[in-house]
Amino acid sequence: MSWLTTSNSVMYELAARNPNMTDLDRLTNLYWALCSVMRSEVPGDVVELGCNAGLTGVLLEMVLEAESPDRGLHLYDSFEGLPAPSSSDRYLREGDCKATESDVYAAFERWNLRPPEVHTGWFDTTLPQQLPDQVAFAYLDGDFYESILTSLTHVWPRLAVGGSVLVDDYCDREASPRAWDGLPGVKKACDEFFADTPVQARVLVGVGDLAFAEFRKAEA
Template sequence: MSAPEDTSGTGDATTSIGWGERLRTVKNLATRLGPILSKEMIHTLDASISYLETGRWLKSQGIVVPRRVESRVNVYDQLINALRDQPILYLEFGVWQGRSIRYWSERLRNPDSRFHGFDSFEGLPESWNMLFKKGLFSTNGQPPRIDDPRVEFFKGWFEETLPHYRPPPHSQLVINIDADLYSSTKFVLNALKSWIPVGTYIYFDEFCDRNHELRAFDEFLAETKMRFEVAAASRSLMYIAFRRVG
């Protein structure tokens, strides 16, 4: 009687070959579909992958998302309700027309709170993704007018203003990052890392972008070993606030 044929490992090899063939088919199909899709459609497809990656990344970090809320304002309100009576230092990176910094300053009335906005007011320093070109969000160099002496703007590129900035005394720090770009977000996080004690809130306005804000925060956590929990998040996780816990 002959010995049985040794087929150990052939299943994995067959699976590998089958997966490789399917991947080549997908690539071939993608290049044939590309010419009939608009730039906006491809941007939407790419963004969809970023939303998937955001969910995967949060799970990989062991970060649980609490009850989600409807909008950016609802995320703000959850933090504001927790911070209302404390002297806050609120730092905003990417001010544009000042809607967010105005919203926060109108609701946090402690006279010792400070609201500092950082922006060149000349728009994006480089193109962002496929649809947002360099210079978008420019206000022609003009900061918004807000009649609150606690509000101050630091005009210039982050790498010009942050190295010379010294935070005033405060009991609670809130960082609002609406810089959009990986390079800008990365610079801000690195510049602030020595000022971020346990209890600090960091809000991201475009978190579901795996190539930009998400990527920068992922690298920041890997480099600093800081631990965060989700303090508030919108349904899509685009608008999300983290609180340092360790």
């Protein structure tokens, strides 16, 4: 079976298993964004911040094994659920979205993939010391203002030129009228961080209520 056929069937299955976190719009955008970075030979590893039970990580690893198997995949999560929300956040509550490290390893074993590097703890503790020296692609799914701001603060300086950061739950209704606006702290954190930072940014769209943005590092 070809990689194309395999990846399509996997995306359908992942979307069916957890549609709230891994719907087809997210997965197809992630697939093409990561493939673009890999095929451009941007140096560095791949990271996911807020991996939950590892289903999105499964797709990331499949792309790596097909396109650039010498790269590492690093997944980060507290595995205690979400932290306390700030005044900029709503919808989700402290402790929501809880999963375990065992869930992650079981997902990778289910699809016969090499296990990722899993980093357990809050982002402000793990990211300063446990990020790869160079990052080619990052998927940020932290849900809350402080989590996204912390993620960008540590990931962006290590992102290689030409690399991409894909941010889930970034809602810009002007650019994507159907985007879900449940987690406004995400956009606020991104807009504040990039206010004085040169970046190539675009809002992505899907057939549903996808709220996604890509931030690509350009030449200084």
